[in-house]
Amino acid sequence: xxxxxxxxxxxxxxxxxxxxxxxxxxxxxxxxxxxxxxxxxxxxxxxxxxxxxxxxxxxxxxxxxxxxxxxxxxxxxxxxxxxxxxxxxxxxxxxxxxxxxxxxxxxxxxxxxxxxxxxxxxxxxxxxxxxxxxxxxxxxxxxxxxxxxxxxxxxxxxxxxxxxxxxxxxxxxxxxxxxxxxxxxxxxxxxxxxxxxxxxxxxxxxxxxxxxxxxxxxxxxxxxxxxxxxxxxxxxxxxxxxxxxxxxxxxxxxxxxxxxxxxxxxxxxxxxxxxxxxxxxxxxxxxxxxxxxxxxxxxxxxxxxxxxxxxxxxxxxxxxxxxxxxxxxxxxxxxxxxxxxxxxxxxxxxxxxxxxxxxxxxxxxxxxxxxxxxxxxxxxxxxxxxxxxxxxxxxxxxxxxxxxxxxxxxxxxxxxxxxxxxxxxxxxxxxxxxxxxxxxxxxxxxxxxxxxxxxxxxxxxxxxxxxxxxxxxxxxxxxxxxxxxxxxxxxxxxxxxxxxxxxxxxxxxxxxxxxxxxxxxxxxxxxxxxxxxxxxxxxxxxxxxxxxxxxxxxxxxxxxxxxxx
Amino acid sequence: xxxxxxxxxxxxxxxxxxxxxxxxxxxxxxxxxxxxxxxxxxxxxxxxxxxxxxxxxxxxxxxxxxxxxxxxxxxxxxxxxxxxxxxxxxxxxxxxxxxxxxxxxxxxxxxxxxxxx
Numbered sequence: 001x002x003x004x005x006x007x008x009x010x011x012x013x014x015x016x017x018x019x020x021x022x023x024x025x026x027x028x029x030x031x032x033x034x035x036x037x038x039x040x041x042x043x044x045x046x047x048x049x050x051x052x053x054x055x056x057x058x059x060x061x062x063x064x065x066x067x068x069x070x071x072x073x074x075x076x077x078x079x080x081x082x083x084x085x086x087x088x089x090x091x092x093x094x095x096x097x098x099x100x101x102x103x104x105x106x107x108x109x110x111x112x113x114x115x116x117x118x119x120x121x122x123x124x125x126x127x128x129x130x131x132x133x134x135x136x137x138x139x140x141x142x143x144x145x146x147x148x149x150x151x152x153x154x155x156x157x158x159x160x161x162x163x164x165x166x167x168x169x170x171x172x173x174x175x176x177x178x179x180x181x182x183x184x185x186x187x188x189x190x191x192x193x194x195x196x197x198x199x200x201x202x203x204x205x206x207x208x209x210x211x212x213x214x215x216x217x218x219x220x221x222x223x224x225x226x227x228x229x230x231x232x233x234x235x236x237x238x239x240x241x242x243x244x245x246x247x248x249x250x251x252x253x254x255x256x257x258x259x260x261x262x263x264x265x266x267x268x269x270x271x272x273x274x275x276x277x278x279x280x281x282x283x284x285x286x287x288x289x290x291x292x293x294x295x296x297x298x299x300x301x302x303x304x305x306x307x308x309x310x311x312x313x314x315x316x317x318x319x320x321x322x323x324x325x326x327x328x329x330x331x332x333x334x335x336x337x338x339x340x341x342x343x344x345x346x347x348x349x350x351x352x353x354x355x356x357x358x359x360x361x362x363x364x365x366x367x368x369x370x371x372x373x374x375x376x377x378x379x380x381x382x383x384x385x386x387x388x389x390x391x392x393x394x395x396x397x398x399x400x401x402x403x404x405x406x407x408x409x410x411x412x413x414x415x416x417x418x419x420x421x422x423x424x425x426x427x428x429x430x431x432x433x434x435x436x437x438x439x440x441x442x443x444x445x446x447x448x449x450x451x452x453x454x455x456x457x458x459x460x461x462x463x464x465x466x467x468x469x470x471x472x473x474x475x476x477x478x479x480x481x482x483x484x485x486x487x488x489x490x491x492x493x494x495x496x497x498x499x500x501x502x503x504x505x506x507x508x509x510x511x512x513x514x515x516x517x518x519x520x521x522x523x524x525x526x527x528x529x530x531x532x533x534x535x536x537x538x539x540x541x542x543x544x545x546x547x548x549x550x551x552x553x554x555x556x557x558x559x560x561x562x563x564x565x
Numbered sequence: 566x567x568x569x570x571x572x573x574x575x576x577x578x579x580x581x582x583x584x585x586x587x588x589x590x591x592x593x594x595x596x597x598x599x600x601x602x603x604x605x606x607x608x609x610x611x612x613x614x615x616x617x618x619x620x621x622x623x624x625x626x627x628x629x630x631x632x633x634x635x636x637x638x639x640x641x642x643x644x645x646x647x648x649x650x651x652x653x654x655x656x657x658x659x660x661x662x663x664x665x666x667x668x669x670x671x672x673x674x675x676x677x678x679x680x681x682x
Contacts, residue, residue: 013624016630059619111582
């Protein structure tokens, strides 16, 4: 049963008006009557009826003008107007429609037809009502969604922008709302001055794709700042994503660990398209291939953190891209693909123009620009070329411990699985006076630890690293010997002493190896500028004093500070 | 046949719709029609072609609703005369309309009688 409507009848003939009013009332509706257009408009404004029966020719104001005014007052709401007319000329009927009429009822009136028309118009009116309600609902939802995205992006920007994407050696291209395409780009300085870079691509779109970015960024930044290694960060991110994300949501990602001092990059790629190491000399493009499942897929025990290590020269660039580039599709349904990307690489003359050329090629290929691609390029520069922010600390540093010593010994099983550096660094940075030197301290500890482990405990020969093949061999031997490691130790002896106006830290590192002549190695390293480690020269440069005990079993470095410095 | 003056099937349909209000509808039509005729004469005297056309059009509509088809036809002719400003033909047509309305009124009055309680 249709709902009861209130229906305005505008008709100047009293008998016709009465007849219509009666038909409408018998049908169960409420009738309002007017004898001319002006009355009709006034009555409409006052009573807001849902439907109008309108005579065309009336005194004072005709039905055409009244219809126009009523339609204007009704606005978006559909108030159907049925013209009552014995006009038959086409032109007159057109005038009715132009004035906003929705239908006609010819004279003489037929009750059955009038009822049917009122019902049909009522259906139309309710349909329009529903459409308007749903439109408003969608608009509200959309507003809501955009607002949520704004909030999410603002929160995420706070997390992500604590990074160093604006460092001079990084170039990147990303849509401002890449986060909601699932794309994620993070970069952070390590305490040692190196850099971690992550390009990620979560499955899906919208908030579900963005939600995993928050914990991932927290882990990435938090662990990088504390000096954790690439492998440890990968393990933690994978475990965390696996734990919190629903099945089928994961993150394809490439992680880079770039050391400007050692001039190497460690690369782990799980599911992203090949990245490229672009050699400055000779222009070779070394593909950085995905060898792993994406982050968040495997259980922690099955996760493989094995990464590849490549030596770098000044000016070498590492280029990463999201699958938006390769999967860009043209109108014929073809994919952009790797071959076209290689053409762009081959044609590129100015490195600074590479991103623009890729975008141009994509736009040319698709016939319109593509806005959901993420590109990043990191170059190897002289370490001093980058300005980096001081390390940030949570605590106030009050009550700083100033007179203590401690010794640690890390043995076989631990050396295989555990990185003691973040642990030691956290302890040492409790000493407020050491904080301004945190980066140098970390670099020196990292260098001494890797020397002790690689040369002392594992017995690796650093002269292997003098060419690219030997370099790879060195890292192959390192991982196989580490995996078989049963005995051996690395010891840290830490001693913090107060001094007038400041203090001093003495670190002595020993290992279970046969010992070495540090001074001789230093001489050798200073003489070579090759792929060999630059380690000991660096240690000497960064620390206050650097000495080798006569037995060759270890090395001792000192840092000192002035109070209030 | 009286049906060319007043269509009995139309009256039956009106009676069906109006039920108890049927006599009131007949009274209303008669009173309204007297007023229409007055307007027609006024427009003719004022040689107002447009006024003549509108008055004839309205009268035609209500006549057709009441089943007075001959009267409606005469009104239609007058409407056309007004539209084309052929005012010389108006007096003759108005006279015909008045005569036809006199017949319709008699027929409606007798119809009305049948419903006097």
